[in-house]
Amino acid sequence: MSTEEKVANHYTRGSLETAILQTLADNGRDIDNLRIRDLAGVDEFHLGRHAATVDLARDLDLSVGLRLADIGSGLGGPARHFADTYGCVVSGIDLTEEFVQVANSLTARCGLAEQVSFQQGSALSLPFESGSFDRATLIHVGMNIEDKAKLFAEIRRILKPGGRFGLYEVMQMRDGALPFPMPWAMDPETSFVRSPDVYRRLLDEAGLVVELEQDRSALAIRLAHEARAKAAAGGARDQGFRALMGPKAGERSNNVNTSVEGGLLAPIEMIAKAV
Numbered sequence: 001m002s003t004e005e006k007v008a009n010h011y012t013r014g015s016l017e018t019a020i021l022q023t024l025a026d027n028g029r030d031i032d033n034l035r036i037r038d039l040a041g042v043d044e045f046h047l048g049r050h051a052a053t054v055d056l057a058r059d060l061d062l063s064v065g066l067r068l069a070d071i072g073s074g075l076g077g078p079a080r081h082f083a084d085t086y087g088c089v090v091s092g093i094d095l096t097e098e099f100v101q102v103a104n105s106l107t108a109r110c111g112l113a114e115q116v117s118f119q120q121g122s123a124l125s126l127p128f129e130s131g132s133f134d135r136a137t138l139i140h141v142g143m144n145i146e147d148k149a150k151l152f153a154e155i156r157r158i159l160k161p162g163g164r165f166g167l168y169e170v171m172q173m174r175d176g177a178l179p180f181p182m183p184w185a186m187d188p189e190t191s192f193v194r195s196p197d198v199y200r201r202l203l204d205e206a207g208l209v210v211e212l213e214q215d216r217s218a219l220a221i222r223l224a225h226e227a228r229a230k231a232a233a234g235g236a237r238d239q240g241f242r243a244l245m246g247p248k249a250g251e252r253s254n255n256v257n258t259s260v261e262g263g264l265l266a267p268i269e270m271i272a273k274a275v
Helices: 003-011 016-026 049-059 077-086 097-109 148-158 196-205 217-232 239-245 249-261
Strands: 067-071 089-094 116-120 133-139 159-172 208-215 265-274
Touching: 003 097, 016 097, 049 077, 049 133, 049 159, 049 217, 049 265, 067 077, 067 148, 077 089, 077 097, 077 116, 077 133, 089 097, 097 116, 133 148, 148 159, 148 196, 148 208, 159 196, 196 208, 196 265, 217 249, 217 265, 249 265
Parallel strands: 067 089, 067 133, 089 116, 133 159
Antiparallel strands: 159 265, 208 265
């Protein structure tokens, strides 16, 4: 089995849409006419959640009509935000067929199918024409991709000159062994976390010049503390997110949160310009 097949299997649940829709219905949502905010908590599978997506979109200087490629689009939460808030036309791609199916279904239920679409495919061989996008995003995806040089070369290929690439990745900030399981991998076999220095160098070699870099650890830590406080006070668990996370959800969340609080890992945002 290839690394990409192992990664896709890692994220496949088999009944994810049913679990999400049941949770929404139990919370009194009209599942045939969803609003984007109804999906808060389940469709953005990254540290910082929606707040991090909002900041990334702002830093990318999005506007109406821009074509944006969301690489590793997951359940489509960021893509729907880009389209609904800024009027972008978004094409998402993800390795996991179930994620693609659920993303398209949720997008249709939100009335955004004409602006946002998703397809199954590899980030290392993007099914898009060269120079066809104004913007591209990569949100918590590179941790599963070993060949980041090829990844960034593909992203540069599909961007127009002067286009911008926004990535938001978990990066390693100092030496040390990662505690597994993590949200993106149960063991080191499919985990390829790298330092900001490696990202900067590979981006530059691909023709993508970093213009902005931010460590978003403070946001991630604050949200983790708020979630723990809510749980300690007897607040309801986010069943949709637990369904998305899958086996050992609590342990995986604790491992990444502890690593960020300890300075071993950090969620880093970079904005790079295609030259």
